[in-house]
Amino acid sequence: AASRSLLMLSFVGFAGGWRVRFSRARTTDALFHLSPGRTKKVRMMHQSGRFLVADCPSMGASALVLPYRRSDAVMVLLLPTDPDGLNALHERLSVKAFELRFREREVDVSLPRFRLRQVTDLRRVLPALGVEDLFTERANLSGLSKARGG
Numbered sequence: 001a002a003s004r005s006l007l008m009l010s011f012v013g014f015a016g017g018w019r020v021r022f023s024r025a026r027t028t029d030a031l032f033h034l035s036p037g038r039t040k041k042v043r044m045m046h047q048s049g050r051f052l053v054a055d056c057p058s059m060g061a062s063a064l065v066l067p068y069r070r071s072d073a074v075m076v077l078l079l080p081t082d083p084d085g086l087n088a089l090h091e092r093l094s095v096k097a098f099e100l101r102f103r104e105r106e107v108d109v110s111l112p113r114f115r116l117r118q119v120t121d122l123r124r125v126l127p128a129l130g131v132e133d134l135f136t137e138r139a140n141l142s143g144l145s146k147a148r149g150g
Contacts, residue, residue, distance in 0.1 A: 016068035
């Protein structure tokens with residue numbers, strides 16, 4: 001008897017370049033503050049421009065919106081008012097706290113170069129969404145193909 005297997009892959013890609021690009025010429029080595037008393041030398045991107053910003057006193061932070069090119073997507077960055085305030089910001093973070101009044105202002109932005117990547121194991125996610133039998137012998141995927149097999 002032939003054994004048949006199905007490999008299911010899903011790929012969601014988002015290649016988001018910034019609407020206002022960071023100049024490579026203005027990317028320099030700089031110290032990034034990781035936590036109180038801890039710094040690390042990183043490649044720091046710099047740019048100046050008009051961006052949406054908001055003060056968030058309830059979170060002890062300021063917010064900056066960086067829009068992506070060719071997309072309605074944005075990245076919202078939060079900067080604690082207190083240099084040692086990251087833990088306090090994390091504790092105060094809520095959807096309600098994001099009811100902010102953003103306004104456009106000229107700002108200088110310095111941000112460490114970074115790359116975001118997410119890999120998700122669907123064997124853990126799909127059962128939480130009610131897809132129970134997909135990874136068992138009870139899986140019925142006959143609707144995927146008109147071909148009959150045996």
